[in-house]
Amino acid sequence: MLLSFQETVRALAETLVSQEWGHDVSPQISERVALYVLATHARMPDYLRVAFRFLTLLFDASSLLFRGKPFHRLSFAQRVAQIAWWERSFLQFAASFIAFHRTFTTFGFYSEVFGRDFVRRGRHDPD
């Protein structure tokens, strides 16, 4: 089964969004959050980008042994379990990898849903 950097980042972002805010979040919002996280990957300092690419593929591959499929092909429940496994790992890099994605997914999600907060309105506009 082929590993995929793009599909893994996408699957990770979509899973974190659904896990946190439920399955009724519109697929367009999930997709835009995933694109934001991918765009951040593409811009980060190059040596970190290399490290993150490697870690992402390792994360995708780490379910092969027990589930026979890469992370991005797992069901939602299996993805949640694997995220929790990495998040609780005693290996610092594994926990930091998930923390990075959680942080940028959270910011991306709230920016998509509450982006209007950034625009200052007139004093008498309703919230």
Next chain:
Amino acid sequence: MIQTDNVVEKMSSDIAVIGSGPGGAVTATLCAEAGHNVLMIEEGPHLPLDSAAHFSHQEMLQKYRGGGVGLALGRAMIAYVEGRCVGGGSEVNRGLYHRTPGVILERWRREFAAEGLMPEALAPHFAACEATARVEFLPGDAPLMSSRLADGARALGWEAIEAQRLFRYGGPSNEGRKQSMSETFVPRFLRAGGRLIAETRVSRLRHSGGKWHLTARRSREGGPARQVEITAENIFVACGAVMTPSLLRRSGIKRNIGNSLRFHPMLKAVALFDTEVNRSDDLDPVHQIKAFEPRFSMGCSFSKRPTLALAMTAHPEHMRLVESDWKRMGIYYVQNMSAPAYVRNLPGFRDPLVVLRHDPAQLAELAEGLKRLCEALFAAGAVRVFPGVEGYPVLHSPSDIAKLPDTVRGTGSSLTSVHVFSSCPMGEDRSKCATDSFGRVQGAEGLYLADASLLCGPTMVNPQGTVMAIAHRNAMHAIERRFH
């Protein structure tokens, strides 16, 4: 995208200024107004101030270096951000403004033998910069989330102030306009006949035949990248405190370069109040607690729902409060002065590595600062405080503050920073300094530095005013001496 100068394969000028942040923009303007042929070269795009909403994820992608990802590695890591666009950090910052405190200038004179850094000698340079990039106090009352911090401080007998901003208020609801470089010095530079090229990164400097030769690469989004060779008699490097030492070291200039980068590392806490303090039409908060300077200082942060969510990631089980109770919430910070960090280039990579030295005393001081901040927030009427550090408890009353650790732990400590400086300090002490007291690089003819990397140490206060005033002073000094 705003149109900038035509870029051709070979370009030349009397003076090249690399980087268009506060240091570069002020320097380039003075040189152009003195009648020199000046080319300012900026790696990032030239965008209007409002091309993206302030602090939005779009702004991070458009105007921040690394999409907002910067990391100083070490036992305690710092996640830091810098601007990368015409105007540099001034485009993305909040423009909180101070002149350099006298105690800081006195320390720089004493420890680095930096000449001419008396408050009265710098005053005309501050005033000259403030005449173009205007600074103002908030008109009328400050937002409650801001004034509450000051109320809490005063209840404890601590000094608190309202800071000015690089901002011109006005308009129907005082929305005003930030006084970033793209709104102030860059237009002044262009009016004086200066040329600006954006989306062009200088990768190396070489001196031969009495001139500087710059190798640069122009890469526009969607277009092919191409090489540009630039020749100039004098150059000012103003790429910011991380990228300036990276460029110099890549060019073989290494004496006291990139060994002493400093930060204002910051810890945040979110306070939940008993009443509404945060409204969608509020202006940016401006209050700061001064009582503990120079050890640490405190203030308020931009607190809209997306940034509140970011500040609450250490408490995921309470994240939903951001949706239900954001009007009762505000983000606050405490910051102090970091240990020195190194800036080094890695073979085969374009971006520099930043490695922070470990300083347990500084981390303990910051932990104490966090406790003091929580005290002020409870005194201000907070009913819960969420320290922005993973694993820290939610505080329900002042007595819970004792549960906070006495030091900040290593990697998961949630330290962030928006202030970087001092990687190439100025002064006459040749054992520590990269340049003389006026930014001229030791042993390199016609090479000057003109940004935050020159500052001898942390400013304690928001640094942009200092960066501009020092750049103004040094540019005038170089022009008066005809660059000799």
